[in-house]
Amino acid sequence: MRVLFIPFPSPPHLFFMTPLAWACRAAGHEVRVAGHPHLTETTLRTGLSPVEVGGDGAGRRRHGPAVTQAGLARTSGDERHRLLDRRFAPMVDLAGEMAPGLVRFADRWQPQIVVADSLAFAAPLVSAALGIPLLRHLTGPDVMHRTIYPMHGPTTGDEYSPNWPEGLRELFEEFGVATHNDHSLGSIDPWPGSIQVPDAHARIPVRHIPYHGAAPSPEWAWGRAGRPRVCLSWGEPGDAARAAQSPALPRILDALARRDVEVVVTGSGIDRDRLGALPETVRVAGDVPADVVLPTCDAVVSEGGTHTILTAAALGVPQVLVPLVERPPNAATFCESGAGITLDAGGADPAAVGRAVDAVLGDERIRAAARRIQDEIAEAPSPVELVHTLEKLA
Secondary structure, three states, X not given: OEEEXXXXXXXXXXXXXXXXXXXXXXXXXXXXXXXXHHHHHHHXXXXXXXXXXXXXXXXXXXXXXXXXXXXXXXXXXXXXXHHHHHHXXXXXXXXXXXXXXXXXXXXXHOOOEEEEEOOOOOHHHHXXXXXXXXXXXXXXXXXXXXXXXXOOOOOOOOOOHHHOOOOHHHHHHHOOOOOOOOOXXXXXXXXXXXXXXXXXXXXXXXXXXXXXXXXXXXXXXXXXXXXXXEEEEOOOOOOHHHXXXXXXXXXXXXXXXXXXOEEEEEOOOOOHHHHOOXXXXXXXXXXXXXXXXXXXXXXXXXXXXXXXXXXXXXXXXXXXXXXXXXXXXXXXXXXXXXXXXXXXHHHOOHHHHHHHHHHHHHOHHHHHHHHHHHHHHHHOOOHHHHHHHHHXXX
């Protein structure tokens, strides 16, 4: 079986897919990862074979201007569509860049199934144009088709296509592909089912396998410290620079430094000099991946990226989430489990952060909820088991 993976050009989105791609390889199947050149080096470091499609540029601009659910609630009609068009313009541009190369490669290589990120808008186009079965790969709560654009959602026919981002409908028509929302056969979903949105499209559960890239494991991460260890994971790859500039970061660090805990600060965009003088209990670890650090941690504070959320959840680590502007759905949905506390970044003063950290360290109800979510994730089918599903659908 030939399996084509199409990630969105951001390392965490690729890392969500990587264990399944490895499982396909281990089962004897051929695997290719078709992506923007911006993702090539990261793909190579996973041991997978990249196929470059698209130019060098659009993939570096991850999102358009931030659009919050509160902002959308204050708008309607044409204004709402204009806001969302601006938000998804880079993704539509990316689809336009990738589509010609994707179609050419898929036509020659003849994959038997495509597994694609929900934000890879060119994937359903190539799937439909060449008659290849398509599965979406989710990276969090499946809110996209319900609250923003109903892309690849459960509806049929043309009833929602007028709401597609500007330019996307025209791109599909250029390749002779119908603009409807049911191109995919289902949604591979690592997000725990107990907190997934109720109308998630054709959900195919899979166990989240923590993987944040290849890196050495430092000696201090081999075991737990004498005092509780709290990880401040701030800035997933692709968002690191923006997260590092957040005014919430120094306030959070101030709160943690005042507690009788060991603090490990991770994030590729962290500027050590900007953090100022730090006590000996604070270790700035930089690029050490979350899946290396979190197994020895008693709690984690993060900006609410789903990759960090799920890795901590799979390891049973209670969480304090201080989401960046467009991430409240991730944090709010996860904290419905009781395994974490969400704080507003604007109001996350040291006292509020301190109270939240004390709660996730000491409140047995929160810690028990974290163990329940950990068990739920562990009980989901592994990527190895999911390969059999792909074989049946191909």
